Amino acid sequence: MLLTDDELRMRDGADGEAVAAAMDLLIRYGDALGAERLVDTRNVAGTMTQPSPAKARLVAEGGWAKAYAVINLDCDRDIEIPRMKVPMCQLQHGFGDDAAGLTSYPPQLIQLQDDAESYFSERGVNILATCTPYQVGNLPVRNEHCAWMESSAVVYCNSVLGARTNCEGAASTGAAGLTGKIPYWGNHVPENRFATHVVDAGVPVDSFQEWGMFGYYVGEAVQEARPAITGAVGQPDLADLKHFGAATATSGGVELFHIPGLTPEAPTLDAAFGGRPAPEAIPYGEAERRWVYETLNAQGTSTDVDFVLLGCPHASLDQVARIAQLLEGRRIRGELWVMTPRALRTMADRNGYTRAIEAAGGRVLTDSCPAMSKAAPAGTRVFATDSAKQAHYLPAILGIEAWFGTLEECVDAAVTGRWRGGLA
Template structure:
């Protein structure tokens, strides 16, 4: 790997042991990927406060500098961690203490996270605590090199914002925050951002549900490649794009899609592919749509729903307002719990507009900072849950050993009100 003079100076310890450890990791990482150079980044989104068993032990016995060194720099050295060199934010993490009275989440995890947040804030890490940093002010510009974690955030950054990032990890983002450098490969390079497969939708894709199902279909088709979407597609909203990308990154390993007219560098299908030839053209048919719906609903047998989960990726203010309208002054079934996951900053907006009050009046909860998949917790006794998120329908049954139903937001609210799943594909 070719290093600049500044890279070599950081590696050799000119700026301290923590920077040297970070550069050592990035060089090893880049060489393993076959990257020839590092590139500048000025926007990092990672995790340094999420509670884990290893972090718990290290932090309690050796302090937070050591925990960051081991978990975020892959170094066992006892080194002091300096402030981040470039703007860095914390993505979703563990729950805060508001869930202690409504779930089996452990108080010691809340205490651990409080300590981690204090440490991270002192080091210049902005605690956004959401999987959708772009909803709360972190909006990189087109062509900007960034280092982001979280599959749904990465695909949104690449495909909707036109920024450039691979799906990074805890160690690479920790090192990038301290150095402002990341290996220049994959989505950072023009030639490896072009489309690989053309997916033509033969059915109208307009609803929130259908954007999620198209994403789930496309991810399954292309794996880790870059689909170009065309056909009978309505103009998507921010919410539609969140769920399209999240579903695509769930059923496959997609980090970038091209939606001509939406993706900044793909005004047309031809521009999306550039000088490459599509590996294949796949049609998304009515039969495919039905199959996706059946696949996402093949993990449920009991129609007695005791938990409804909305807000994956974290809900927008508009989504929370829709949930409040659907509840319309009614009360949840006494045996069913409703959790709506949202960024804390957007819950504040919803608070001011009376939206959260309406949800709580029905018996629901608007929770922040995390989700059941990240924190591995749900209301006590949960056996069957319903969701409008293809991502959560895919992951949560395995994580929590529960059954799942997938459908529209309206279907989910009806399940919360009646305690029964009655959703169907329309």
Template sequence: PYLSGNLPHFGDHIAWAESSAVCYANSVLGARTNREGGPSALAAALTGCTPAYGYHLDENRQPNITVEVWAHPRGTYQFGALGRALGEKLEALGKKAVPYMLGLENASLEELISFCASLATYGGVALFHIQGLTPEAAQVNPPYETVLIAQADLEAAAAALEDADPQEIDFVSLGCPHLSIKEIARIAELLVGKTVTKEFWITTARPTKQIADRMGYTAVIEAAGAKFAADTCCVVAPIQGRFAALATDSAKACYYAYSKNKFKTVLLPFDEVVKVSCE
């Protein structure tokens, strides 16, 4: 929603469902929301009210663990691997974590979106702070308890999501979470004059898709043989049995591809995913 016009301001009280959007709103925007289900989010929309508890309250937005990122993640797929690595470490500690993170102050919009999606999926995290980047980080102090994330943790997390051989890949998907217009432009650039040889789904918000239509990106992408789907995502599609193995840049998509549809997966850099679709 934050890429398509529903952009809360710092300190706004909202009631959002969908775990990655909740994590992004709380952490990157500094809005305040709990991790709502569909019925409670709908009830809040109808009444204009939501219960004052959880992450709406100052005391629950304080960090309770410091995370030092010694690795150097780059791109959406590595930030997804980071989310998995950290999420699993936090889950092992058995606490409802609000991490204070060091070493990620140069993360891009797309990298943060990928990180939020993965961290929420693998660690149940709904709020984090990044020193020098997120809006509440300067208002809180890093806790004494510390977790380290090294390059080896990133590599192990990515490797754990790669159980398909290249020749098994018959499904390619980008857009979990939804793609930005910058990412769609990159796909169009990579597909000019190419022909897609595998099922290739691109998912985004409807307003973003309409921008892509006007800018000519949709025509290029569809001419190559890829398919758009707006306001949905491959992880909620009932496609078990249709495909054997998924290539994606999304650690979250890998999680649900197996748990919901029993697909094998390969986690790849964004450009490599597009390249695989044409092989």
């Protein structure tokens, strides 16, 4: 790759061993991708505090510097980790203290994570601990080059915000934080951001559930391509677009979508395709809608629900408020968890939403989710969720049955202990 004088200096050790290792990784990474150069970034979202048995072993051998070197820099030398060169945040990680004792999640991993937070916050990492960093302060601007992990965050960043990132990994984000560089390829390149497909909604997409089901179909239809959305779509809010993008990245590998007249890079369908002719549209009608619903509910056989999970991706404050309203004067059977960023949990506490949910027997938890931490309440056999992403992943991760439906149906299941949902 073509390197600038500053990049050569970093590679040759002018800023220390850790930065040199980071540059070496980025050069190897860029070469493998066919990138001709690196690009500056001042917005990195990665993962370094999330605990695991492998990370615990590395920490025991050489502390958090050793763990970061091996996992985030692909380096087996003993090196010191300096302060991050550019703003960097930690995405969601393992369960924290608020989930202690609720599952079989090992308490030693909670302690390990606490230690990691102290270490990395001292090195300039913002511990946002959420899959939705854009909800709690990390809000890149249009055309800003970012280096983000987490599929649902990446597709929101590219599509809704109009910033530019590929779906990065622990190593590339770890190196980007120390250098302020990332390979210039993929979604960073303007011509790679134009739409490749059209998916046309022939049925109304006008609710949280409908946006999730439509997104699941779009991802299945286009896989890793870039869809432009047309047809009978209503005005979405933040939660709808969050749910839609997460679903496209779950059933496919979508990192960028366009909704002409709504998303920033597509004022028109013509603009979404960069002036090139749009292909024939892929239809989404009643048959496709029913296929999605039946696919997401194919894991459910027993209608006895032990556990209801809400907030994937992490719930917005408006979503938490709505859950609190639906639970007013009611009592939950089994377990109901609402996952949200810790910063929004503080706001939910202040507004009385947490109190209302807890009064009904529910819990408002932060930092993680059952899929990320691979843990659910003891004895869970059947869970219900309004998240297409969790309905897709959690049965495979935990071996439990899933029901997918509306928020109202999920709250009803939490109160009655029975699944009574159905496709309207």
